[in-house]
Amino acid sequence: MTKFNFTRRAVMGFIAAAGIAAPAAAEVDFTGKTIEWVIPFSETGGSAKWANFFGPLLSEALPGKPTVVVKFMPGAGSTKGANWFQEQEHEDGTLLFGTSGSTQFPYLLGDPRVRYEYNDWNPVMASGTGGVAYLNAEDGAKFDGSANALKDTDFIYGSQGATRLDLVPLLAWQMLGMNVEPVFGIKGRGDGRLMFERGEANIDYQTSSGYLGGSTALVNDGKAIPMMTWGALDADGNIVRDPTFPDIATFKEVCQATDGCETSGDAWDAWKAFFVAGFPVQKLAFLPAGTPQDVIDTYTKAFQDVVARADFAEISSKRVGKYPVFTGEGAQGALGTATQVPDSAKAYVTDWLQNAYGVSLK
Template structure:
């Protein structure tokens, strides 16, 4: 036997004698899913919906606990997560369009970088705007009869996901005065319920979970959804709310509202960034590939479960769920807008609300 053959034989024997690489196993562990919003909003409902399903599919069936870290429109929690590094795979972070928008707009409070994080699941959502019964009775599919009304809206902030409804209402010629500073959209709904606000919007999961009951009780009147995207990028009716007109339809029916031009292009760009890939689950920087794959496989099993479409439609809406490479592509789409759309919105924020991001 040659020296080379002997070395090869010894190496092979050593390999066979060594223990196999340990598989990812979360038995007996607790996964903390941190949400940078309050427990009353759509992100809370999204995470609480997926948490037990994720627990069932992860290796070892760990307990998945949703924790909340609200503040500064979610930038507080996102900045905290940026400082976290991989430990043992028991930390996952959930973002929303309200986390993406400050990043897109170069908000000075942002100290996080999406490219440092590991996306394992992304899901779209929609949104529904609704009115109090008195003003809702004047809505006829256009905003023409709503332009002389002074509305009050509970808002997390103009640079958050609320940018989409605020710009939409302005394009419709409506007078909507935002009350800034609420911690989550659920708090905005509570303002509406108490009569402190006269117009509101919720993402699909929150609308299905609470606001739809207000409609059923005659305490709210649906106005429009933001819509969804078809394969060609056109705005079409939201599959969760197929009987509800989209903002595009209401705009087309409203005097002075245009579905082309700078304002429309900017609105659509931020709608695309904020809703079709609105909620994303991340693992921290430095997560090993095998751990990321375990999460990807678990979320993939969740979305492929035979009963998933039915239960998802009831709780979070009928929207596509992306995992792995699909989640990475969705994250890129949700954190990118054109320079023209960005410039328009930054100028609009300054003119409409005195918000300067310089």
């Protein structure tokens, strides 16, 4: 059994666990209260769209129907907000925090700016996502399912940082032999899309919610051409087409069609390891350290009630995509998958970051 197959089976197990009924919650009442859901990114990105989708549904499901307000704390690729949340403690159950792969990856790589510990927090919901890379109209006209005709083009990409979730597209483009120059320092993927819209970048990638919420309009207007998704995992750990974007080829397919790109070996294994850590369980919602079990159970039941809504599959597919949502034991198990990668993958990516971008994490 490979590590990747084990990881996929673990994820599938979490999907099953997500359906386990939560313990009966004690009498927790949020009547008249306001829940602050803090997102450590800008208000234009996929995490914002994710929280803004779930927020009103959570409000309806929590006892007392409190107001759920999404607040943003961008900075340092989300480590600023995560470091802040690490210092918070339970008061009255009205603080929720959301993370994404761009928060997980610095933690996995030992980024010196990380002063947070995932194991101190209480996960109450986790969800998977996908990602779509796309080109401007001029360069997209050259794309034939391979990157062969794109290798002489100089691309500009708005990036949150090479140690964030952006390492998945950056490594993929390098494996394809493309010359993509990242402009580091943007506060969220939505800011990268705005760079693309203004013509300051000619290649971009968005997680599924960001792509559905902002980039599809660019595609429909002929201003952007989809290049590839990162794909999804089947039951055997194989990369397959993303169920939200079944008509768009995966990176694996584009790699196989591109001269010099290999879907085996150290680079592929490292890319796949970080894809697994960053996308099948990509966004998580946490309560702070010290939260009593009755409050945790109340949130768990609320999120389970959200997922059990008769219209959830339909409305979620349009806003955040067709991906599993984990609650209760499933959320706790999903956290383990999201915060673990093989040492060999870490070593490869650490060396790549140093060689490609001069980023030292040793």
